[in-house]
Amino acid sequence: MAGLEFDVVVLGGGAAGLFAAFTAAQRGRRVLVLERANKVGKKILMSGGGRCNFTNLFIESQNFLSANTHFCKSALNQYTQWDFIALMEQHGLAYEERKHGQLFCLESAKDLLAILEEECALAQVSVHTRSDVVSLESLASPARDGARYVVHCAAGETQIGYRCHSVIVATGALSVPTLGGSDRGYHLATDLGLPLVERSAGLVPFMFSDATLALCTALAGSSTPVEASCGGMSFTEDMLFTHRGLSGPAILQISNYWQPGATLTIDLVPSLDAGEFLLAQKRANPKQRLRTVLSQHLPKALIAELETRWWPAQAEKPLAECNDAALRGVGEQLNAWQLKPSATEGYRTAEVTLGGVATSAVSSKTMETLAHPGLFFVGEVLDVTGHLGGFNFQWAWSSGYVAGMNA
């Protein structure tokens, strides 16, 4: 077994790992990044439709889910969205602001990854790809060379043990295995007695097995603005119909708050009291049909599907012949469509993983574990999950930064 010595070994070359690595190296630490894949930053390249929604102008702790909702505050304050934007501007990254303060690369996520790789190169970070971290050994008492940990890694047929002073676990979470999704970080944590918060797929589309599926299939590819509510949270955004069920930003956002078996409420006309609107239309346009007046607020294809299901008896009647209770009933359905997803699409398509290494075991100021000096957890492996909109990458940068400053 060959022995190599570094001050800090970072496990995983994703967003949080690369950021932690060059931050520590800029402080003079000798840093090694071990990445299982053939290249670093694969999720960054695929994110935001290839343009990486790398942060948000409006970062607040309310945009994050965690058993301890205060945990994320310190890191987000120590390294803010403004700090990250300044770093990108210093490198001349072209970016654009989209709605809700979301910042995206103008050209390609490749440009952002190139900046992170350049920072690593400038700070002389060593990066070993095709290096699968298998286990972590905590040395009972620090060795003469100062090593506190040995990281055991498989590189092809070769098993290597890297001795180091500090370890930063940045192996990410379960989402999208083809982009590096991995449970290794959780195993490393439990092997050392650290608690986990139960994990589930987040920012993920819903599937249906009831009558809703036929409706979604018929409308697959079309979208409409809605307010999606569940578990005391609501998001007003676009909803997309798919061959499996529902997706789009409103659905991805609310999926973080959904539990199996729970009912989802969709307001299809969020800016409108639909019942009052229909009664007013009955007075103003008594000869018109429901489909005509609703087309001011809903896509025609959606109305065509809904009228056969929700108001077949009223579909061909002029509004004057529809009684008020029936119109109010249609309005209520439009404002509060009750849906029971059969499941989410799971980790195959989820953008994030909810839960993870319990924040109770980690210092919020440094990301160092309380029980194991020199062992840090950063990024998505922790029980901190952001809303859609650049919050997850900001968490990766901020948590990576504070670990890099203290490793």
Ligand SMILES: Cc1cc2nc3c(=O)[nH]c(=O)nc-3n(C[C@H](O)[C@H](O)[C@H](O)COP(=O)(O)OP(=O)(O)OC[C@H]3O[C@@H](n4cnc5c(N)ncnc54)[C@H](O)[C@@H]3O)c2cc1C
């Ligand atoms: C399709 C998609 C699009 C997304 N778009 C956005 C977006 O636009 N904005 C946003 O804020 N968030 C987005 N996210 C979420 C964001 O990508 C993650 O929250 C973020 O990448 C987490 O960073 P991380 O460094 O913790 O983990 P990752 O970026 O997943 O990095 C973990 C790294 O560890 C490596 N690894 C795993 N196991 C081992 C092992 N045993 N040994 C060595 N290496 C290992 C992996 O190969 C990987 O490179 C998206 C996610 C997906 C899946």
